[in-house]
Amino acid sequence: MKNIKKCLPALLFCMGAALLIGALFLIFRQFADDRSTRNTVRELQASAEASPESVSFSSTPAPPENTRAPKPEPSASPEPDPAPTENPYRDSFLANPDMAAWLQIPDTVIDYPVMWTPEDENYYLRRGFDGSKNQNGCLILDTDSCVDPLTTNLIIHGHNMKSGAMFGTLKKYEDEDFFRNHRTVILYTEKCMRSYEVIAVFRSQVYKKSESVFKYYKFFQADTEEEFNDFYENIKALSLYDTGVTAAFGDRFLTLSTCSYHVEQGRLVVVAKEVESGDSYLPLQTAEDGTL
Amino acid sequence: MKKIRKLAGVLAAVTALVLLPKASVLPAKAAEPVTYAVKYVSDELGWRFQANTSVFDSSNNGREMYYLMQDIKDGDLVVIYNDSDNASDLNLGNVHLSNVTYVQGCHFTIVFAGGVDDCYVLGGSSGTMNCDVKNAYVYDTVTFNFNNNVDNLYLYAADKFNSNLGVSGTVGHLTASTLPGQEPYRVAFDYYDFPAGALYFKDGAFQPTASGYKTPEEHAQQSPQPQPEAPQPEVTQTDSPDPSDEYDEVPKTGQNSLYLWLLLGAGICFTGSFLLRRSEG
Numbered sequence: 001m002k003n004i005k006k007c008l009p010a011l012l013f014c015m016g017a018a019l020l021i022g023a024l025f026l027i028f029r030q031f032a033d034d035r036s037t038r039n040t041v042r043e044l045q046a047s048a049e050a051s052p053e054s055v056s057f058s059s060t061p062a063p064p065e066n067t068r069a070p071k072p073e074p075s076a077s078p079e080p081d082p083a084p085t086e087n088p089y090r091d092s093f094l095a096n097p098d099m100a101a102w103l104q105i106p107d108t109v110i111d112y113p114v115m116w117t118p119e120d121e122n123y124y125l126r127r128g129f130d131g132s133k134n135q136n137g138c139l140i141l142d143t144d145s146c147v148d149p150l151t152t153n154l155i156i157h158g159h160n161m162k163s164g165a166m167f168g169t170l171k172k173y174e175d176e177d178f179f180r181n182h183r184t185v186i187l188y189t190e191k192c193m194r195s196y197e198v199i200a201v202f203r204s205q206v207y208k209k210s211e212s213v214f215k216y217y218k219f220f221q222a223d224t225e226e227e228f229n230d231f232y233e234n235i236k237a238l239s240l241y242d243t244g245v246t247a248a249f250g251d252r253f254l255t256l257s258t259c260s261y262h263v264e265q266g267r268l269v270v271v272a273k274e275v276e277s278g279d280s281y282l283p284l285q286t287a288e289d290g291t292l
Numbered sequence: 293m294k295k296i297r298k299l300a301g302v303l304a305a306v307t308a309l310v311l312l313p314k315a316s317v318l319p320a321k322a323a324e325p326v327t328y329a330v331k332y333v334s335d336e337l338g339w340r341f342q343a344n345t346s347v348f349d350s351s352n353n354g355r356e357m358y359y360l361m362q363d364i365k366d367g368d369l370v371v372i373y374n375d376s377d378n379a380s381d382l383n384l385g386n387v388h389l390s391n392v393t394y395v396q397g398c399h400f401t402i403v404f405a406g407g408v409d410d411c412y413v414l415g416g417s418s419g420t421m422n423c424d425v426k427n428a429y430v431y432d433t434v435t436f437n438f439n440n441n442v443d444n445l446y447l448y449a450a451d452k453f454n455s456n457l458g459v460s461g462t463v464g465h466l467t468a469s470t471l472p473g474q475e476p477y478r479v480a481f482d483y484y485d486f487p488a489g490a491l492y493f494k495d496g497a498f499q500p501t502a503s504g505y506k507t508p509e510e511h512a513q514q515s516p517q518p519q520p521e522a523p524q525p526e527v528t529q530t531d532s533p534d535p536s537d538e539y540d541e542v543p544k545t546g547q548n549s550l551y552l553w554l555l556l557g558a559g560i561c562f563t564g565s566f567l568l569r570r571s572e573g
Binding site: 020135265 | 361
């Protein structure tokens, strides 16, 4: 009994040391993953910025509060579509065919590639752009969403990282002032640039299969006006504040989803409505011998 | 020394609770049954509800059903109002309700639920109930069908039965009588053990679609036997969890906080070790 009493402090100390080593290992690994993500994304961004056709929205001023941009008056002779330009993210698309798009929210750190792997939705959940293990993972386009042909709703999932990486800063949208200054979301797909305006921000959760409730993550395609209205009315009702943005059957949405801790299986959701299609891009082409 | 032992015991318990997050969660006990008044609101083209009341206040439209679906639980009560002929189905999920009432004059309403203890169908109502019912009470003239089994079916009318009523499942006991307390009290029908789909009333006339039901005498003479049941989905006993209790498959996008728990555990271990050493010294 005495031996046990003598050994107990040492035993506790060893346990504490083991736990501390484990914690330090995890922290170190997270730092390494953060650095790896930053470096990879910077390289890809640099490649896009170097593109002669690159478009930067970082200096785009936010629209004044409660004002909407006037719609252009229809003209008698519609202007011809601008000629296709080279995709600024051409190199990234060619570097990894799993990349479905590039997501950018101007003046935020959200400026990442979006991966799409229909055969395994979670493949990039804990993998970097190059496929190596990485706790930050990548942004994931839901397997039921599709950019070509475009579904009514594109759902993008991303980790809510404490470092702010991926969708770690998405929770800032719970603040209405943040929304007013960051209402635009840009999605660069292989074929064109799509511009969205945030229409609703709300908290939700992943529900059980048996539960008959509104599940934002089940809406991808609206074939009827009723389906569209069901989604639209629900997101507007759930929204934390009135964005002043409305939608009608035929509009398309982009839904950004990340974990939230207000309930078990909680999610924070930012839904944006497509407002315009920007540049259309030239096909991604490689030289005949396959070199880029 | 006793103090140190106590302290070490408390530290050990805290460590266990910290390292086993699930153990630190105390499940809440089931809440009291809640009464919901639900109504089909034509202007909204959907069902709306109001909680903690059996009367739907038409001065406001109530809340949308998905809020109810988040809160409704076994044992709750639902009172149904519907004055529209175009109401959509009322799906109350898989909960087992203690009471479902179709109010007087309720227009045709199709209800789905996991089960009902007491179902009241008041005069002038019409609709269907799609789950097993323990006790069904049907008043005056209705147009109604129970699509699953009913243990006890009580029909009440002041004078004459005019209902169109059917049960697609089995019925354990049928009683048709004047209203309780009414004088003179008369019983028109008293039968037992209807096979699935056998019980049917057309304009109040008893028109069994199959033989096999029993009089009270036959029922009393018969030794208990397993009852035939309406076709039910086969349930196999396995150790795997009920798929309906699983969460939808959505990518898990939370950050692993294991390192925080490890740091906390390490801190507690170091503190415990330090205190034990000091007490020995």
